[in-house]
Amino acid sequence: RLRDAETTRRRLHNTIQELRGNVRVFARVRPFLPSDDDGDDDGLPKNSFVQTAADGLSLTLLNSAEDDDDDGPFAKARPREPQHFAFDRVFGPATGQDEIFREVGEFVQSALDGYQVCLFSYGQTGSGKTHTMQGSGRGAMRGIIPRALEQVATYLEEQRERGWEYAMHVTYVEIYNETVRDLLIPANASPETLKKAANLDVRRDAKTGRSAADGATYVPVDPADTQQVDELMTLAAKHRCVAATDMNAVSSRSHAVFTLHLEGVHRQKNARLRGALNLCDLAGSERLARSGAVGLRAKEAAHINKSLSALSGVFSALATKSRHVPYRDSKLTFLLMPALAGNGKTLLMINLSPTPASARESLSTLNFGQKVRKVELGRAAQHLETL
Ligand code: ADP
Ligand code: MG
Secondary structure (H helix, E strand, O other): OHHHHHHHHHHHHHHHHHHHOOEEEEEEEOOOOOOOOOOOOOOOOOOOOEEEOOOOOEEEEOOOOOOOOOOOOOHHHOOOOOEEEEOOEEEOOOOOHHHHHHHHHHHHHHHHOOOEEEEEEEOOOOOOHHHHHOEOOOOOOEOHHHHHHHHHHHHHHHHHHOOOEEEEEEEEEEEEOOEEEEOOOOOOOOHHHHHHHOOEEEEEEOOOOEEEEEOOOOEEOOOOOHHHHHHHHHHHHHHHHHOOOOHHHHHHHOEEEEEEEEEEEEOOOOEEEEEEEEEEEOOOOOOHHHHOOOHHHHHHHHHHHHHHHHHHHHHHHHHOOOOOOOHHHOHHHHHOHHHHOOOOEEEEEEEEOOOHHHHHHHHHHHHHHHHHHOOOOOOOOOOEEEO
């Protein structure tokens, strides 16, 4: 009976989501960290520059005019008046990882039901994107990726009892300077494999409409096997910093795309469904070029700007229902095209830092979130076919 209630709840969720459109934008403000500067040294508790409303649906970015001595070209971008923004959900600094996951878990479920799903974390470096997606450590601070796998493991059990058998695979790639790198190549791979893994093509399969990083290690995964999942994450983290002299710098300038590919088969119903869950930790959205970056930094800035502006371009085109949606403008948007196209489901989590020094970047993050909020995808479609 519990299970029937669960099925009904999921159907209801899918229906509600269809009615509201298939793009959700959530905002999360992280707490002050000991290392954060709050702009004064009065020793009083630090006040967040982004104040979340009790309704959990809106927030206010405070006025920074008082201490604004910046007359440079970006001065205008700074908030002069307190500005209000509404989102589908707003999470304040006290929100725990478990509560975040409760709100996004439905998207994970949709992937199991045969939808193409994409969750993004977007924001400036240090705003909490990786904390949201990957999390910190293995306990209560676990992020969306490990929790999603746990949830999938639970649902799999239930689906099995209903007659569905699932095959699950994981890919994990990083996009850095418009180059797609495999994060799951085995530690003992040959030099040729390593070389190939450092520059993958994104291909589109005309038959299934799916995009994939061609040649990315496709790891069969048992989501219930937490040890295997841990090992995959550790391997990915290792590869993520191999090429880097400054690991944090590279991870903040690259996009990490974790994908769980699901295929369910129901013999009696003669049915097959295919879903994908893309969990995407985006590069820092700050404008790196502003500080007059040169050399590699300038090149990185241009590439990040390229893919984030391509993402922005895709959302704009979708919002205005333009006939041409520029998915091919970046590796990122091309790879995620199936989830961003008409019948997918997208959740954008914008991450905000509470410090006054971040106000300008927060404003630009909030504006991006507002733009995405205007997007309505078509009716999401389950990918269901007969065997
Ligand atoms: P980003 O990936 O956007 O650069 P991180 O996720 O690495 O940012 O977060 C920066 C720092 O803030 C990390 O030390 C992280 O643990 C911490 N942090 C971020 N969000 C939270 C949060 N909600 N609660 C506690 N600490 C957080
Ligand atoms: Mg990060």
